[in-house]
Amino acid sequence: MTQPITPCMWMDGTAEEAATFYVSIFEDSRIDSISRYAADSPFPPHFKAGTAMLVTFTLKGRPFAALNGGPQFPQTEAVSFVIPVEDQAELDRLWDALIADGGAESMCGWCKDRFGVSWQVVPHRLLEMQTQGAAEQNARMGNALMTMRKLDIAALEAAFAGEAA
Template structure:
């Protein structure tokens, strides 16, 4: 079976989004661009689809028009190795019109939702000491951008 490929529906900015995402994530590239032809729903010669990979995962950006938009019901998790990586992705995704949300969620300037999560959060939440794990969870629920040091501080509180 071939990989399942998420298709992201944009109004007209699919190519711009694909260029942004492939510049942001390692091991990413645009693999194909198709254009509307004659007698198609879009203006002839404009971009119809952009096939691209983010860290090897295939995606398609479809310029299908304004009738559908993104919401938080679908998001993409970026599992970060440390606070520096959290900061880098958070700043890139919130920049140029992106929006911060709660608990490490952000909506980029194209309206796509992302979860920017440090690996350490999952380590803390899986700890066998459920009281410590709960303190980390409660701290996370009060944050916008996740802060590893603050999560660890809440976890260790007596």
């Protein structure tokens, strides 16, 4: 059996804290393993002995890894993780957890957590409307979406239907 492709997030000393945070907010999630830097580690950036080097974890059944590699490669919005959600309550819960304690809202359903990792919290309903709607419905919905930070499913549905907000 082949192994799945595993995204690895480069961190600067926060890999274990980040993985612990992520598994706390997503169902069906766990820390799988942690390897730690030794006192005589030949690997830069020479973190203190015992600091997590590589944390492997599972989020919603998908494998991830976080590597404490140092400050050379900070997180960027060029890579983000899409979180499909069923309803507004789930969207609100995850959004609020991700932006808490130093995270930040962005536009169109994107946010950044306190570790600098970018996420897109996207309702299944949005994807359904995008694939099933006529051009004018999708244009109205797209215009509404462009004004939002955290997505509002009811407002997107109203725009899609041509109803005044």
